[in-house]
Amino acid sequence: MAGFLLVAGYAVAGAMQVLVWNPLAAVPGSTLGEIHSAMDRANESLAAPVVLIWATTGALLAAAVLIAAFRHPISGKTAASLDLSVLVLAAPAFWMASFPAGMGLADAFAISGGDHAPGGRVLYAVSAASLVALIAVAARRNR
Numbered sequence: 001m002a003g004f005l006l007v008a009g010y011a012v013a014g015a016m017q018v019l020v021w022n023p024l025a026a027v028p029g030s031t032l033g034e035i036h037s038a039m040d041r042a043n044e045s046l047a048a049p050v051v052l053i054w055a056t057t058g059a060l061l062a063a064a065v066l067i068a069a070f071r072h073p074i075s076g077k078t079a080a081s082l083d084l085s086v087l088v089l090a091a092p093a094f095w096m097a098s099f100p101a102g103m104g105l106a107d108a109f110a111i112s113g114g115d116h117a118p119g120g121r122v123l124y125a126v127s128a129a130s131l132v133a134l135i136a137v138a139a140r141r142n143r
Contacts, residue, residue, distance in 0.1 A: 003083025007062035010090055010126060011055035017119035018051045018098045025117035026105050035105075042108040047100035054097035061086045077137055084134040091127035094120075 023035045023046065030038075039045055065082045068074060098120070099113075106113035115121065 001066065003079060003086075004059075004062040004066040007083060007086050007090070008059045010087060010123060011058040013119060014058075014090070014094050014097070014123055015051050015055040017115075017117060017123065018101045019046055019048055021117040021119050022098075022101070022115055023105060026111055027109055039104055039108045044104035044108040045100075046104055047097075050100055051097050054093055058086060058090055058093070077140075081134060081137050084130045084137065087130035088127055088134060091124050094123055094127075 020032060024030070024032060027035050027038075036046075062083060065079055065086070068082075069079045098115075102113035102115075105111060
């Protein structure tokens, strides 16, 4: 259950980072509505469907691990390894899902397309910590 909650929290935070926090940080002093209006005028978008598909996919993968853990006798280490793997792979998938939004902001406002809010760095740090934990679980499993 903890793995599911962590992955679901990562998905929600990632979606909020791309669709709310980063645009507000990228265009300080503007409301989200003003940002969307300016992007519409520039024929740009935050690619919300891509971001929501990314977030939903991660949550569904974590739900699949949770369901498998309840229906089949898999060990806690196996479930943890699967959830940690989802969190590790979430970072490159997050980058791909957020790229169109970043480029939309960059094109509409003549700014950098990178993260302007700190949430992206936090998500990457969680994925990096998950990689370290996954290696530790794998090393412990092989003993």
